[in-house]
Amino acid sequence: MLKEHFEITFLCKFIPSSFRNSLRDSFFGFHQIKDDNDLLEIINPDNLVVLDNYELDIFIQIQIKKIGCKLICIDDLCDRESYADLIINHAPNIKSSNYKAQFYTQFALGLDYALLRPYFLNNRKAKKNKIDVEKKVLFICFGGSDSKKITEKVIEIVRNDYRFETIFVVVGAAYENCDYLVNRTINDARYKILNDLSSEEIAEVMLKADLAIVPASGILQEALALNVDVISGMYIDNQKYIFENYLKLNAFISADCFSTTSIQNAINEYFSSDNKRTKNLIDGKSGQRLLKIFQQLIGEDDVLLRKADASDLMKTYDWASNPDLRKFFFNKKVISFQEHSQWFFRIIKSSNCFYYIGELDQVPFGFIRFNIENETAKISYLIDPAYHGKGLGVILLNKGLKSFLQNYPKISWVVGEVLFGNFPSIKLFERLGYNMEICVDAAMYKFIKEIKYAKN
Numbered sequence: 001m002l003k004e005h006f007e008i009t010f011l012c013k014f015i016p017s018s019f020r021n022s023l024r025d026s027f028f029g030f031h032q033i034k035d036d037n038d039l040l041e042i043i044n045p046d047n048l049v050v051l052d053n054y055e056l057d058i059f060i061q062i063q064i065k066k067i068g069c070k071l072i073c074i075d076d077l078c079d080r081e082s083y084a085d086l087i088i089n090h091a092p093n094i095k096s097s098n099y100k101a102q103f104y105t106q107f108a109l110g111l112d113y114a115l116l117r118p119y120f121l122n123n124r125k126a127k128k129n130k131i132d133v134e135k136k137v138l139f140i141c142f143g144g145s146d147s148k149k150i151t152e153k154v155i156e157i158v159r160n161d162y163r164f165e166t167i168f169v170v171v172g173a174a175y176e177n178c179d180y181l182v183n184r185t186i187n188d189a190r191y192k193i194l195n196d197l198s199s200e201e202i203a204e205v206m207l208k209a210d211l212a213i214v215p216a217s218g219i220l221q222e223a224l225a226l227n228v229d230v231i232s233g234m235y236i237d238n239q240k241y242i243f244e245n246y247l248k249l250n251a252f253i254s255a256d257c258f259s260t261t262s263i264q265n266a267i268n269e270y271f272s273s274d275n276k277r278t279k280n281l282i283d284g285k286s287g288q289r290l291l292k293i294f295q296q297l298i299g300e301d302d303v304l305l306r307k308a309d310a311s312d313l314m315k316t317y318d319w320a321s322n323p324d325l326r327k328f329f330f331n332k333k334v335i336s337f338q339e340h341s342q343w344f345f346r347i348i349k350s351s352n353c354f355y356y357i358g359e360l361d362q363v364p365f366g367f368i369r370f371n372i373e374n375e376t377a378k379i380s381y382l383i384d385p386a387y388h389g390k391g392l393g394v395i396l397l398n399k400g401l402k403s404f405l406q407n408y409p410k411i412s413w414v415v416g417e418v419l420f421g422n423f424p425s426i427k428l429f430e431r432l433g434y435n436m437e438i439c440v441d442a443a444m445y446k447f448i449k450e451i452k453y454a455k456n
Helices: 017-025 036-042 058-067 118-122 150-158 178-185 199-208 218-225 237-248 260-272 286-302 310-320 337-349 392-407 423-431
Strands: 009-012 029-032 048-051 070-074 086-089 106-109 136-141 164-171 191-195 211-215 229-233 303-307 353-360 363-373 376-383 413-419 435-439 444-450
Touching: 009 036, 017 029, 036 058, 048 058, 048 286, 058 070, 070 286, 086 286, 106 286, 106 423, 118 199, 118 218, 118 286, 136 150, 136 199, 150 164, 150 178, 150 260, 164 178, 164 199, 178 191, 199 218, 211 218, 211 260, 218 229, 218 237, 229 237, 229 260, 286 303, 286 392, 303 392, 310 337, 310 363, 337 353, 353 392, 363 392, 376 392, 392 423, 413 423, 423 435, 423 444
Parallel strands: 009 029, 048 070, 070 086, 086 106, 136 164, 136 211, 164 191, 211 229, 376 413
Antiparallel strands: 303 353, 353 363, 363 376, 413 444, 435 444
């Protein structure tokens, strides 16, 4: 998703030699590190650091932030406080409120940010309707090593199930019982034992299948992206959210924890039901969305925020009188220059208002304003139409809140109000972790953020 735009280096403590060679063959950088201190010595403030590791504690995150790096955490457990600038979790129905994050943390949550191998995203398409025949093609895969030996359990269950005419069994390079699988199925021509396939090869095999039996991990999402019917279950903790939330979406038939009985029941359900599962859950555009966020994290350093002053009178009036912008104002009445001038000078002199102008290359592109009432600050912001679609709204709100809290740390709540239909602002506040309330009578959404974690 990122390699055409970023120089990428992997830092690993323990890594199989085959994977290390694969990284180098793909022209990624690689360092094998002894401990966490090695990581801290290698990185520098210009880096974006992506952590995908359940063992790294909060201390490492704090140290990475102190160095000055932008920090991205891939976190599907939601079980610890985070200092990340961005949290990614592609499980469906996850909310920012599930996390103990900082006020500045952004969120890329749900199916719009599916972390799938590009071949699956780029080849996402609806499966062609096949002739409805009794016998089906089955795909079985339980990851690279399958230490729980569920692959063996499944092939035993379907050995005498002749409703399947072809059975593809895919295992990885680290799978230790490949010879057993071959010997166990050698006299059954239906079985095709496939070892250490590339992502392209896995996708090609999966597209031939009517049904896939896979765990609630990345491969479940890959099967759903290709619109294959799925039986899935979970057997380790980090599969919980993907399993439970895709099940709520009716995306697959459940095999629970992959007991023999639950697998057999799921297969029977597949053949006995109408199998009207939810399709087209993943739109294939997650790579584009994530790339845009990574580029925006880098672009934050190019944006300057300063307090509004008298020199901004004309520019702010141009914005306030622009009909394309005014339609998203709560007060849509056209204002005169005199009215704006009186309001503007009163606001910039007020001790209860913090008014910032955002600049890119020394050119104003928008403003953000915080109006204080007791322990609550109400946000107003605006982006010049010439700068729409560049990700500057997120930067303005995030940098604006940081500057505001440095000057006025007593605030406990920040509130933004957005009219129905203002979809860019709705998405923006959601990505910044604000909780949404629907105000039907006022035809608006109220977005609320509690400032309760470390302000750094």
